[in-house]
Amino acid sequence: MYGLIGRMLAVEGRREELLAVLLEGNAAMPGCRSYVIACDPGSGDGIWISEVWDSREQHQASLHLPHVQATIAKAKPMIAGFAERFETEPKGGIGV
Numbered sequence: 001m002y003g004l005i006g007r008m009l010a011v012e013g014r015r016e017e018l019l020a021v022l023l024e025g026n027a028a029m030p031g032c033r034s035y036v037i038a039c040d041p042g043s044g045d046g047i048w049i050s051e052v053w054d055s056r057e058q059h060q061a062s063l064h065l066p067h068v069q070a071t072i073a074k075a076k077p078m079i080a081g082f083a084e085r086f087e088t089e090p091k092g093g094i095g096v
Contacts (some may be wrong), residue, residue: 001033001052001053001054001055001089001090001091001096002052002053002054002055002056002058002059002087002088002089002090003050003051003052003053003087003088003089003090004049004050004051004053004059004085004086004087004088005048005049005050005051005084005085005086005088006048006049006082006083006084006085006086007040007046007047007048007049007082007083007084007085008046008047008048008049008079008081008082008083009043009045009046009047009079009080009081009082009083010045010046010047010078010079010080011045011077011078011079011080012044012045012080014045014078015039015044015045015046015047017078018047018075018078018079019037019039019047021071021074021075021078022037022047022049022071022075023037024071025067025068025070025071025074025075027067029058029062029065029068030058030061030062031053031054031055031058031059031061031062032051032052032053032058032059032062033052033053033054033090033095033096034050034051034052034095034096035049035050035051035052036048036049036050036051037049038050045080046083052090052096
């Protein structure tokens with residue numbers, strides 16, 4: 001399995017709007033076992049995204065899906081940048 005945990009930074013004052021776009025853009029993605037979007041309680045503009053995939057290749061392929069491309073395009077003006085990014089090798093757990 002392949003895991004990815006990253007912190008996205010919203011343009012100041014636009015986190016709720018960005019969250020709405022990210023959450024409405026959620027749809028099934030082949031190989032995705034878990035995709036969680038969460039507010040960073042320590043930052044007014046931070047969003048954590050935690051993902052678990054069957055493979056790194058399926059994660060990469062998901063970036064080319066039409067609904068993912070549409071969400072990226074809609075969200076882009078609200079994204080100030082990215083902070084921490086961690087790749088993991090999940091071994092199991094609840095929801096995986």
